[in-house]
Amino acid sequence: MKMPGGRKIERLYDEHAQPLFAFLLNFTRDEADTRDLLQEIFVKLARTPGLLDGIREERAFLIRLAHNAAIDLMRRRGTRDKTKENFAAEILSPFAPASDPDEQTFREELAVALGELPEEQRAVVHLKLWVGQTFEEIAAALEIPPNTAASRYRYGLDKLRGRLRPLYEEMKKAE
């Protein structure tokens, strides 16, 4: 399917769907919601072919779309499914399963610790650690000042460190 500007929706999917999936899954903590949001983004891209015209950083723009769509979903849902969200946050991991039991334990604990972070901190931590964005890029994507992005990252990372310290130190000793 050809899109104006030589872009193809297939090419966009192949290049950006995976990081968008991981970001949305970590943000929503719900696989069905992640799928709906991912589809919403690509349907929007297909409906408005000029949406990416003049955009230099496709990834940053798409993450911004994803974040806004996820925020809209959370607002629509409100506190109705709060219990479900909390439950999902404890069991759904955004990480791939590991063959090593210690590593698997660490990933599970990390997933739980991430789920305990406020959404805004979780988004910044995810974009910094697993998308590799700078604070300027994160600030542009989440529509916040760069200093706010940096402080949210610091707070989020401190919470993760505090939560994972015993396990992390134990693993370090074993290594």
Place this chain on the structure above:
Amino acid sequence: MMNEETKPGMNADEFEKRLQRQPLRQAPCEWRSEILAAARDAQASCHPSPATRHGWLATFNRQLSILLWPHPKAWAGLAAVWVFVFAVNFSLRDTTPRLAEKSAPPSPEVMVELKKQQRMFAELVGSYETPDADRRKVFSPRPRSERVEIVTV
């Protein structure tokens, strides 16, 4: 107070790097085809291609042909009859201007009634001249000299 990053055994860079090394889950493969199909449908519904539009027109023509084809002469005859009916109707149309019918003169009863209503209206308004017999009965304060004249008249 000791900063989290300065605590022994928990180097900030190391911890961050360890987190970064954690591989993320992959999106299910079947999502690709489903999501792209939904995107294609959305694009097609928003911007129907010329081929699609021609397709609609072709379908309409084909259906019309199927409907009319069995008896084309009968349909043509029916159309000719309708044309003839319209032509006759048009040629026989009365084009002379219609004159307004002259209305008959009103009957005496109506005239009497009209006069009565006219008098009543005049009395109400106050400008109607009453008959002589009635005029004497009307009291009107006037100077003595004029009153005498009326009596003599």
